[in-house]
Amino acid sequence: xxxxxxxxxxxxxxxxxxxxxxxxxxxxxxxxxxxxxxxxxxxxxxxxxxxxxxxxxxxxxxxxxxxxxxxxxxxxxxxxxxxxxxxxxxxxxxxxxxxxxxxxxxxxxxxx
Amino acid sequence: xxxxxxxxxxxxxxxxxxxxxxxxxxxxxxxxxxxxxxxxxxxxxxxxxxxxxxxxxxxxxxxxxxxxxxxxxxxxxxxxxxxxxxxxxxxxxxxxxxxxxxxxxxxxxxx
Numbered sequence: 001x002x003x004x005x006x007x008x009x010x011x012x013x014x015x016x017x018x019x020x021x022x023x024x025x026x027x028x029x030x031x032x033x034x035x036x037x038x039x040x041x042x043x044x045x046x047x048x049x050x051x052x053x054x055x056x057x058x059x060x061x062x063x064x065x066x067x068x069x070x071x072x073x074x075x076x077x078x079x080x081x082x083x084x085x086x087x088x089x090x091x092x093x094x095x096x097x098x099x100x101x102x103x104x105x106x107x108x109x110x111x112x
Numbered sequence: 113x114x115x116x117x118x119x120x121x122x123x124x125x126x127x128x129x130x131x132x133x134x135x136x137x138x139x140x141x142x143x144x145x146x147x148x149x150x151x152x153x154x155x156x157x158x159x160x161x162x163x164x165x166x167x168x169x170x171x172x173x174x175x176x177x178x179x180x181x182x183x184x185x186x187x188x189x190x191x192x193x194x195x196x197x198x199x200x201x202x203x204x205x206x207x208x209x210x211x212x213x214x215x216x217x218x219x220x221x222x223x
Binding site: 032034036041042043044045046049051090094099100101102103104105 | 116145147152153154155156157160170202204209210211212213214215216217
């Protein structure tokens, strides 16, 4: 069965420091991987995706993610965190058709 | 502006009173879906639709119905709501490049 795991419920980082939000997956075949962000009282917004090609994917708001096939991971990264990056982040993997399976989410808290 | 709209945004109802949450997208996407979001459980798919008149169950379809009579609309129907359906609901449509666009959410409370 296909699944995605976000091992950390919460990540705390100081403004200006690099951040990493972890995601691992389990799928049969080649994965389609996604990151979404949810701000309070808002719907989810697409950040970035990996379909094929370069393992380092760049997305919105300065975020990037690295696809690692051997470790089945797709960690979200940003070189310098902003307070405004504080939000709930979801990793997702594509299932049959275009359905997505979501992780349980990681709350990112950036302190000033 | 490309968007997914949902109505109502907030709804409080009583057990057993039928309700419909509407969803509409203006991007001509073929694929649409409904999710519910619960604390600690992330998003779970309720139903999805690959195209008009084509719908299928997601991970948690019990107690829900959907219809897809036209491409832009994908309403979610709760025939007899129960308290365990209290949740935050999101409609989404998917581009041909697999990016999903989400509506703003509907917060449903069933008492």
